[in-house]
Amino acid sequence: MPTSRTRAPGAALDRFFRISERGSTMGREVRGGLVTFFAMAYIIVLNPLIIGLAPDVDGNFLGGGSEPDLAKIAAATALVAGVMTIAMGLIANFPLALATGLGLNAFVATGVATEMSWADAMGLVVIEGAIIVILVLLRVRRAVFNAVPRALKTAIGVGIGLFISLVGLVNAGFVTSTGVASPPVGLGIEDSLSTLPVAVFVVGLLVLFFLYTRGITGAILWTIVGTSVLAVVVESIADLGTTEDNPKGWNLNAPAVPDDLVGLPDFSLLGEFSLLGSWESVGVVSVLLFVFTLMLVDFFDTMGTMVAVGQEGGLLDEEGNPHKSNEILLVDGVATMAGGAAAISSNTSYAESASGVGEGARTGLASVVTGICFLLATFLAPLVGMVPNEAAAPALVLVGFLMMTQIRSIPWDDLELAIPAFLTIILMPFTYSISVGIGAGFVSFVLIKLMRGKIREVHPLLWAVAAFFVVYFAISPIEDLLGVT
8 A cells, every 4th residue: 555655646647648658758748847947047047138138218227217126127037937837747748938028028128128118019029929819719820830841840859959959059159249240150269169157068068969869867967966066166266257347257157065055036027017108109000010920930940949848859740830839829828928917028938858858758747847947947046046047058059959850751853842951951050049940941942932933832831931931031121111110
């Protein structure tokens, strides 16, 4: 009897999350969830720096004050990420984590809040999320997804792999902007890897390659932990600081053991949004264009991300779609609304989730673990800040390699598919945008079929999607034509 009672909780979790059925174990799911958290915990630090230091049209910072309050933004960022990631695990049973979307938060900060108040800008995010939820409930979002040829879905996964590898290399300072038109990027500082933070990244990357090729269980997690410890030691000796004060410093946060590990979070940003204020401040046309731009990026980023994560974990059906894809898209849509309602910008699915899948995660239990870590991070934000980008970046590089291996399944001898797939893959890292790559692939696929006289081979929804992306790519001249600033 004691044995059966002891095993009951584990057996219940196994049945609910279908852990054994998917060839995983409790240990793998926990490790995968932890790895995903550490791979994307940077957003707790980065999001406040992006939206917290940008004043709105009235000169006020997020939260309504005349001075930035980054702690409140960090707490709300971690809270929403935690709640929505847990929801993804419980509702969709998929190892996908969510948090404030990079790129989207920058657009909100520099392209939306400069035209209206922060409350109005976040109201637009809520509206955008509500539209996405409606499209999911009407099965429109999944129908569009199912209309995409499998080769393009595969290309999206490969492109995201290259994209997150580049993100890792940039976050580590291994690849930097040269500040000139050609070449736009280069190696380290003046084509030299001469900084200690980059050296920490290189050590971490080499250790990860060694552990992974040796088949060491938990290779990614142990590398992140070990590299973080190394980073703390280096910083305690060299006192480098961050690149804001020292070009040879740490990219985002200087690793150090904090004096206070625990603090009560401030969630007063929750509810700081206005649904209708933007309509009065900038007009209907501007609001529609803002919402359209936000929705288009959000709409396809998640679709690409869930395919990439599903490919990595062998979680796709014969059509190349994740199981419970509608539930995944629904949670993602609600997360968009939640991000706006909490005043921390749109929340979306993270490609870094593939790092946890690379560690062995195959079920929603990993997402629950990641979500719990985010909730704990609301109290332990100083401790999370110990992990610099340079320590998390090796995981992104390795996962990029793993996702890149899917490229072999693309039919390169079929030019009508190969050319759109190629554009999808290369434009994601080259433009630093997942949506640009997806859009280029869709538009080129439709145009090639049109030029070849094979209109009937294009799903009607793809025509509409391609047209939307044409508008997206030409949004600036359209705004000029309509007289929108």
